[in-house]
Amino acid sequence: MSALLTVEDLRVTFPTRTGIIEAVRGVSFTLGRERLGIVGESGSGKSQTGRAIMGLTPEHGVITAKRLDFNGIDLLKASKAERRALRGKRIAMVLQDPKYSLNPVMTIGRQIVETLRAHEPVSKAEARRRALDMLAAVQIRDPERVFDLYPHEVSGGMGQRVMIAMMLVAGPELLIADEPTSALDVTVQLEVLAILNRLVAERGMGLIFISHDLRLVSSFCDRVIVMYAGRIVEELPAARLAEAEHPYTRGLLNCMPEIGADRHPLPVLERKAEWKE
Numbered sequence: 001m002s003a004l005l006t007v008e009d010l011r012v013t014f015p016t017r018t019g020i021i022e023a024v025r026g027v028s029f030t031l032g033r034e035r036l037g038i039v040g041e042s043g044s045g046k047s048q049t050g051r052a053i054m055g056l057t058p059e060h061g062v063i064t065a066k067r068l069d070f071n072g073i074d075l076l077k078a079s080k081a082e083r084r085a086l087r088g089k090r091i092a093m094v095l096q097d098p099k100y101s102l103n104p105v106m107t108i109g110r111q112i113v114e115t116l117r118a119h120e121p122v123s124k125a126e127a128r129r130r131a132l133d134m135l136a137a138v139q140i141r142d143p144e145r146v147f148d149l150y151p152h153e154v155s156g157g158m159g160q161r162v163m164i165a166m167m168l169v170a171g172p173e174l175l176i177a178d179e180p181t182s183a184l185d186v187t188v189q190l191e192v193l194a195i196l197n198r199l200v201a202e203r204g205m206g207l208i209f210i211s212h213d214l215r216l217v218s219s220f221c222d223r224v225i226v227m228y229a230g231r232i233v234e235e236l237p238a239a240r241l242a243e244a245e246h247p248y249t250r251g252l253l254n255c256m257p258e259i260g261a262d263r264h265p266l267p268v269l270e271r272k273a274e275w276k277e
């Protein structure tokens, strides 16, 4: 399988007045046309890994890597204009908080139409039709009505689906989805996962699925990376998660309550200083 994305020794740091924050500390992985899950506790560097690939690291952040290659394009050498052209068209990212990614003063429909037209020379009518189709695809029941609403007029879960529609409308080859279903109820969550699944299977899209939810990731993804304090501590095929060896991963697995099991007190996650080394 040829790699869609190659990441080697990726580091993201933020200089601050009180010292350097090392958000990502030497992350390496390759991605094919498959579903790769990234799990790890809050602050472990999942979002900053995704943002570095997308070219959306906050202004003051510093990125270094031995390699950051998307389909033969060296992302480290790409100019700002080249990165912008890739973003939204060939690499898309569903950000963790859709509130900050949707433009509050533009209707939902117009945002999706403009995203598409920025990347493809389609007519206004065609763009509108594709935007409506995409809204329907993410299970928005009344696409015509939602098309004309502003972001503040929809619920959090709907905003998240609108974001997903916007990110998928131009047909990206790589989608980075950062907690894309965490604000959705379980049935809608499953529908959104089914859409993502179809895109991977039918169009050969590569998917990086970031989540806290080890159970969800292990059932949905092909492979899972476990991050801890800015590093990858373990990488496993999803089906073999039960064989995880790292004590942090084992701890996460032991914390998953089993439905129908007797209630035991939830174990407390252990954290050892040496795991950070």
Ligand SMILES: Nc1ncnc2c1ncn2[C@@H]1O[C@H](COP(=O)(O)OP(=O)(O)OP(=O)(O)O)[C@@H](O)[C@H]1O
Binding pocket: 014, 021, 022, 023, 024, 040, 041, 042, 043, 044, 045, 046, 047, 048, 049, 058, 096, 212
């Ligand atoms: N803009 C920023 N400036 C400085 N430090 C930052 C910035 N954004 C993130 N960090 C730091 O980088 C580290 C990794 O953050 P990141 O957002 O990648 O975590 P995460 O794994 O996505 O967590 P969560 O599960 O809560 O979303 C954290 O220690 C965080 O404080």
Ligand SMILES: [Mg+2]
Binding pocket: 046, 047, 048, 096, 178
């Ligand atoms: Mg995050």
